[in-house]
Amino acid sequence: MAKVLTSKEENYAQWYNDLVLKSGLAENSAVRGCMVIKPYGYAIWEKMKEELDRMFKATGHENAYFPLFIPKSFFSKEAEHVEGFAKECAVVTHYRLKTDEVNGGLMVDPDAKLEEELIVRPTSETIIWSTYKNWVQSYRDLPILINQWANVVRWEMRTRLFLRTTEFLWQEGHTAHATQKEAEDETMQMVNIYADFSERFLGIPVLVGSKTESEKFAGAVETLTIEALMQDGKALQGGTSHFLGQNFAKAFDVKFTNREGKLDHVWATSWGMTTRMIGALIMAHSDNHGLVLPPRVAPIQVVIVPIYRGNDELPPISEVANKIKDQLTTLGVSVKFDDRDTQKPGWKFAEYELKGVPVRLAIGPRDIQNGTVELARRDTLEKKVMPQEGIASYIKNLLEEIQEGIYRKAFDFRSDSTHRVDTWDELVDVLNNKGGFALAHWDGTRESEDKIKETKATIRCILLDAEQEEGKCIVSGKPSKQRVVIAKAY
RNA sequence: CGGGGUAUAGCGCAGUCCGGUUAGCGCACCUGCUUUGGGAGCAGGGGGUCGGGAGUUCGAAUCUCUCUACCCCGACCA
Numbered sequence: 271m272a273k274v275l276t277s278k279e280e281n282y283a284q285w286y287n288d289l290v291l292k293s294g295l296a297e298n299s300a301v302r303g304c305m306v307i308k309p310y311g312y313a314i315w316e317k318m319k320e321e322l323d324r325m326f327k328a329t330g331h332e333n334a335y336f337p338l339f340i341p342k343s344f345f346s347k348e349a350e351h352v353e354g355f356a357k358e359c360a361v362v363t364h365y366r367l368k369t370d371e372v373n374g375g376l377m378v379d380p381d382a383k384l385e386e387e388l389i390v391r392p393t394s395e396t397i398i399w400s401t402y403k404n405w406v407q408s409y410r411d412l413p414i415l416i417n418q419w420a421n422v423v424r425w426e427m428r429t430r431l432f433l434r435t436t437e438f439l440w441q442e443g444h445t446a447h448a449t450q451k452e453a454e455d456e457t458m459q460m461v462n463i464y465a466d467f468s469e470r471f472l473g474i475p476v477l478v479g480s481k482t483e484s485e486k487f488a489g490a491v492e493t494l495t496i497e498a499l500m501q502d503g504k505a506l507q508g509g510t511s512h513f514l515g516q517n518f519a520k521a522f523d524v525k526f527t528n529r530e531g532k533l534d535h536v537w538a539t540s541w542g543m544t545t546r547m548i549g550a551l552i553m554a555h556s557d558n559h560g561l562v563l564p565p566r567v568a569p570i571q572v573v574i575v576p577i578y579r580g581n582d583e584l585p586p587i588s589e590v591a592n593k594i595k596d597q598l599t600t601l602g603v604s605v606k607f608d609d610r611d612t613q614k615p616g617w618k619f620a621e622y623e624l625k626g627v628p629v630r631l632a633i634g635p636r637d638i639q640n641g642t643v644e645l646a647r648r649d650t651l652e653k654k655v656m657p658q659e660g661i662a663s664y665i666k667n668l669l670e671e672i673q674e675g676i677y678r679k680a681f682d683f684r685s686d687s688t689h690r691v692d693t694w695d696e697l698v699d700v701l702n703n704k705g706g707f708a709l710a711h712w713d714g715t716r717e718s719e720d721k722i723k724e725t726k727a728t729i730r731c732i733l734l735d736a737e738q739e740e741g742k743c744i745v746s747g748k749p750s751k752q753r754v755v756i757a758k759a760y
Numbered sequence: 761c762g763g764g765g766u767a768u769a770g771c772g773c774a775g776u777c778c779g780g781u782u783a784g785c786g787c788a789c790c791u792g793c794u795u796u797g798g799g800a801g802c803a804g805g806g807g808g809u810c811g812g813g814a815g816u817u818c819g820a821a822u823c824u825c826u827c828u829a830c831c832c833c834g835a836c837c838a
Contacts, residue, residue, distance in 0.1 A: 274799080302830080357836070426837060427761085434837065507838060546838050577797050616798040623798095634797055644797075760838090 282502040303429040303436030313569035339388035344396035348521040354488020358425040360390040390423040399522040414446040432549035440544035453537035457513040460541040461494040464509030473564035473677040479731025491515035500553040503705020505757035509543035561626025565669040577634030597662035711750035713743035
């Protein structure tokens with residue numbers, strides 16, 4: 271096979287980039303740091319969206335939409351929030367262009383300067399909480415359980431396709447509650463939804479934990495996260511779910527009368543997952559032949575490739591192919607019959623491998639004679655000849671098996687890449703030589719955390735379900751009750 | 761924002777040091793024939809303001825100045 275991808279072993283970052291481009295998921299655009307998501311990549315996003323949306327609605331959330339622009343003054347209301355986002359905001363200062371009489375072309379009309387600049391949202395807490403203020407007077411108005419599908423802009427220094435782009439797509443949930451407990455439960459519920467989605471749908475095992483003080487969301491009391499492990503041993507933060515306490519309610523003066531007739535500030539959460547998860551999906555499962563997509567997110571689950579010479583051989587093949595396609599469609603499987611005569615079979619095999627289609631069927635004259643098809647699995651690259659009879663239900667089951675197999679493989683990789691370390695030297699050894707997650711005792715101080723950061727790794731999270739054990743901080747030697755997860759990350 | 765690099769056909773590159781025919785090569789594209797069970801072969805063909813601007817020169821992809829864009833490495837981040 272012609273080599274179109276740089277191998278993972280040769281250069282992992284290059285492999286990733288090649289893969290995104292060659293498989294047709296996305297490409298860089300004319301705009302710095304912004305990508306074009308191509309149809310195949312967008313189809314994956316639509317699948318993810320569809321499933322997440324279903325999960326949100328099943329837990330009582332509704333979709334709404336808030337403005338792209340946020341008045342600058344809104345940002346200054348929550349101190350930590352400003353601090354966190356001010357450095358990466360795109361700002362609208364004018365509302366009109368005019369012809370440049372001197373240099374030709376267009377120029378910003380200096381007479382069209384805005385009274386107050388508008389920020390292109392990097393996240394919507396501020397505009398949403400300024401709105402919620404008008405929606406809440408009584409505990410009867412609570413909870414508010416809203417999600418929005420949107421694009422946001424963060425002016426990052428360096429960008430990478432899907433992993434970090436200036437503009438990205440995401441969903442952001444913003445809920446308001448009458449009690450602390452209810453908001454905390456919501457925060458927990460949503461991080462668990464992300465974990466479930468990631469594992470069951472994307473086939474990516476995740477650790478669920480809380481962020482340290484220094485790593486949490488700007489303006490949050492607590493940030494819960496899901497952390498996944500990529501094949502190069504680096505961690506990637508998936509979704510995050512924030513317990514915002516009463517911070518935003520206080521900043522935007524959102525008060526309500528509770529059951530006891532007393533005035534109180536509303537309790538808040540926010541949670542989000544982004545197109546970055548497509549990057550995680552790619553890096554978690556794919557190989558040197560291309561993407562490996564779990565069946566549940568694959569836009570095409572089965573592709574049928576006819577093999578024929580001359581137009582006489584095609585009709586009987588098409589007949590069988592269409593029959594199998596219909597059977598699969600009835601079972602809810604998405605199928606593409608690629609009968610283009612502009613590409614050869616070998617070309618198509620390579621192409622669908624690159625695109626990560628889970629199951630490929632090849633049907634040629636031999637199969638017509640014998641009543642068979644050739645079935646190839648993308649995840650294991652196994653091929654075998656199967657009878658046409660009963661192939662649809664076989665594939666239906668096989669897709670489940672593949673979904674499970676992909677998850678299992680990622681899970682085993684993570685297990686093999688998770689190391690308990692008890693000394694500083696062991697930590698450095700894991701980070702520099704082995705990669706993956708290091709589980710280590712930490713004394714909970716900022717000083718020790720900063721020391722860990724000098725290795726270029728960070729504390730990814732404090733596991734929610736970690737076992738309690740006596741230990742000593744690998745930095746300070748001070749006592750610690752449980753281990754935290756340390757890794758280099760994207 | 762610091763350090764390094766790049767800009768020549770849709771993509772990837774050579775040519776630039778040392779100025780001089782009509783700016784090449786691979787892939788892709790188009791036409792024809794032969795092919796089709798793992799990215800086909802042969803023949804023919806199309807496609808370029810050499811990133812923009814200014815300068816030096818008889819002559820600039822090549823030298824000088826300038827602007828712009830992008831990439832890589834760091835600090836920031838989902």
